[in-house]
Amino acid sequence: MDRHADAVARTLSALQGAQRPQKALRVAVVGAGWAGLSAAVTGVELGHDITVFDTAASPGGRARVVERPDGRVDNGQHILIGAYQETLDLLSTVGVDLGETLMRQPLALVNAQGMGLKLKQHRHLGDVLWALLRHPSWSIRARASLWFHSVRWLRQGFQCSPHTTVQGLCRHLSPQVYADLIEPLCVAALNTPADAASASIFLRVLRDSVFGLPGSCDLLIPRVHLSALLPDPATSWLTSRGAQLLYGTRVHSIENVQDGQTTGPAWRVNGHPFDSVILACSAPEAARLTTSIAPQWAQQTGLIEFEAIATAWVQCEGLRLASPMVMLRSGPAQFAFDHGQLGGPQGQLTLVASAAKAHDALSSQELGAQMVAQASRELLSDTDPPPRLRCVLRDRRATWVASAGLQRPPTQVTSGLYAAGDYVDGPYPSTLEAAVRSGRAAARAVHRNDTR
Numbered sequence: 001m002d003r004h005a006d007a008v009a010r011t012l013s014a015l016q017g018a019q020r021p022q023k024a025l026r027v028a029v030v031g032a033g034w035a036g037l038s039a040a041v042t043g044v045e046l047g048h049d050i051t052v053f054d055t056a057a058s059p060g061g062r063a064r065v066v067e068r069p070d071g072r073v074d075n076g077q078h079i080l081i082g083a084y085q086e087t088l089d090l091l092s093t094v095g096v097d098l099g100e101t102l103m104r105q106p107l108a109l110v111n112a113q114g115m116g117l118k119l120k121q122h123r124h125l126g127d128v129l130w131a132l133l134r135h136p137s138w139s140i141r142a143r144a145s146l147w148f149h150s151v152r153w154l155r156q157g158f159q160c161s162p163h164t165t166v167q168g169l170c171r172h173l174s175p176q177v178y179a180d181l182i183e184p185l186c187v188a189a190l191n192t193p194a195d196a197a198s199a200s201i202f203l204r205v206l207r208d209s210v211f212g213l214p215g216s217c218d219l220l221i222p223r224v225h226l227s228a229l230l231p232d233p234a235t236s237w238l239t240s241r242g243a244q245l246l247y248g249t250r251v252h253s254i255e256n257v258q259d260g261q262t263t264g265p266a267w268r269v270n271g272h273p274f275d276s277v278i279l280a281c282s283a284p285e286a287a288r289l290t291t292s293i294a295p296q297w298a299q300q301t302g303l304i305e306f307e308a309i310a311t312a313w314v315q316c317e318g319l320r321l322a323s324p325m326v327m328l329r330s331g332p333a334q335f336a337f338d339h340g341q342l343g344g345p346q347g348q349l350t351l352v353a354s355a356a357k358a359h360d361a362l363s364s365q366e367l368g369a370q371m372v373a374q375a376s377r378e379l380l381s382d383t384d385p386p387p388r389l390r391c392v393l394r395d396r397r398a399t400w401v402a403s404a405g406l407q408r409p410p411t412q413v414t415s416g417l418y419a420a421g422d423y424v425d426g427p428y429p430s431t432l433e434a435a436v437r438s439g440r441a442a443a444r445a446v447h448r449n450d451t452r
C-alpha cells in the first residue's frame with residue numbers, strides 16, 4: 001500500500017516538474033479583466049514571473065463594481081451557468097466559496113407570473129425534455145416541433161454552417177417556441193438578435209448547457225458584487241504569490257526588440273523588458289498595439305463589432321418577483337432580476353436591456369424612464385407604490401456581435417506575443433467563460449512555446 005502511495009506521489013511530482021519551466025519567463029499581461037486575471041493566475045501556476053498592467057485603477061474590466069455617488073453597483077447584471085466549468089474552476093483556485101457567492105438554481109425561464117420553462121433539477125437530458133413537455137402555454141404541435149428540432153440538432157452533433165443565422169436554423173420551428181424560447185435565449189446568451197446571430201455559436205451553447213452534463217444549464221446568479229467574485233480574490237491570490245499588479249497603468253506601446261542573435265528579452269512594454277506578452281485588453285486596443293507588429297492580425301481584430309447592454313437599477317418597495325430572474329414580455333428590457341432574493345435589499349431590481357444598440361438614440365434618462373414604465377406595467381399592480389429609478393448603466397461595447405460568419409482572431413499574434421479576451425477564437429460567445437478560457441489558453445501557449 002505504502003509502495004503504491006509512493007509511486008503515485010513520484011508520478012505526481014514528475015508531472016508537476018514537467019509543468020514547471022526550467023527558467024521562469026517574465027510575462028507581461030496587458031489588461032486585468034477576467035481574461036487577463038485568468039492568464040495571470042495560470043501563468044503563476046505554471047511558474048512564471050507575471051506583471052499585469054491595467055489602465056483602470058481596479059481590476060475586472062467589464063465585469064466589476066463601479067463606484068457611484070450613491071454607492072457601488074455592478075457595471076452590468078451578469079449571470080453564469082453551470083457549463084462555465086473553467087470559470088468555476090478559476091474561482092475555486094483563487095479561494096472563492098462558490099456556494100456562498102453564487103445562487104444556484106435549476107434553469108427557469110419564467111414570466112412575471114412564474115409561468116414558463118421550469119426545471120426541477122438537471123440530472124440528464126430527460127429532465128430538460130420533461131420540462132419542455134410540461135410547458136404550460138405551448139400547444140402539442142409546438143412541443144412536437146421542438147422535440148423534432150432537438151433530435152435533429154443532436155444527430156448533427158450540434159453543428160451547422162458558420163454562415164447560418166439562428167433565425168435560419170429555426171425557420172421551420174413553431175413560431176410560439178421561437179418567440180418564447182429561442183429569441184430570448186439567443187439575446188441572453190449571445191447578446192445578438194436572432195436574425196443576425198451565429199447558429200453555430202448558439203448550438204454550441206445549447207450543447208454545453210441544456211444538452212450538457214448534469215447541472216450544466218443551472219443558473220448561477222452572483223450574490224456578491226462582481227469585483228468580490230473574481231477580481232478582488234484573484235488580486236489577493238496573485239499578490240501573495242509575487243505577481244506585480246500595476247493597476248492605473250495604461251500600456252502605450254509594445255515593441256519587439258529581439259534581433260534573432262542574442263537571447264535577451266524579446267519585448268518591451270512601456271519600455272520594460274519581458275520575454276513574452278499576453279494582450280488581454282479590449283479588441284480595439286489590441287488592434288492598436290499590434291498594428292505595426294502583426295498587421296493582418298490587427299486588421300482582423302479591428303473589424304470586430306460591438307453590441308450594447310443597458311442595466312437599470314430600480315427600487316420597487318415591498319416587491320418580490322416570482323423567481324430571482326424573470327423574462328419580460330415587452331421592451332426595452334428582456335429580463336428583470338430581484339436582488340432581494342440575491343442577498344441585496346428587498347425590492348431592489350435590475351432590468352436588463354440586451355442588444356441595446358437599438359436604443360442608442362435615447363438618453364440614459366429617457367431609456368431609464370422607459371424601463372421604469374415597463375416595470376410598472378409588467379411587474380406591479382395598480383396599488384403598488386411607483387418604482388424609483390436609481391441609475392442606468394450603459395455599456396456600448398458590452399459584448400462583440402456574434403454574427404453568422406464572423407472570423408475571430410487566433411490566440412497567437414506572432415512569436416512570443418499572444419491575445420486573450422472574450423473575442424479571441426473559441427467556442428463561446430462574448431461571456432465570462434470565453435474570457436477565462438482565452439486567458440488560460442494564452443498562458444499555456446506561452447509556457448508551451450516560449451519556455452527555453
Ligand SMILES: Cc1cc2nc3c(=O)[nH]c(=O)nc-3n(C[C@H](O)[C@H](O)[C@H](O)COP(=O)(O)OP(=O)(O)OC[C@H]3O[C@@H](n4cnc5c(N)ncnc54)[C@H](O)[C@@H]3O)c2cc1C
Pocket residue numbers: 030031032033034035036053054055056059060061062063075076077078079080249250251252280281282285309310311395397398399420421422423430431432433435
Ligand atoms: C452590461 C454587461 C452585461 C454582461 N452580462 C454577461 C453575463 O450575464 N454573462 C456573461 O458571461 N458575460 C456577460 N457580459 C460579458 C462579460 O462581461 C465579458 O465577456 C468579459 O468581462 C470580458 O472580459 P475580458 O477580460 O475579455 O475583457 P475586458 O473586461 O474588457 O477587460 C479588458 C481590460 O483591459 C484593460 N485595458 C484596455 N486597454 C488597455 C491598455 N492599453 N493598457 C492596459 N490595460 C488596458 C481595460 O481597462 C480592461 O480592464 C456582460 C458584459 C456587460 C458589459
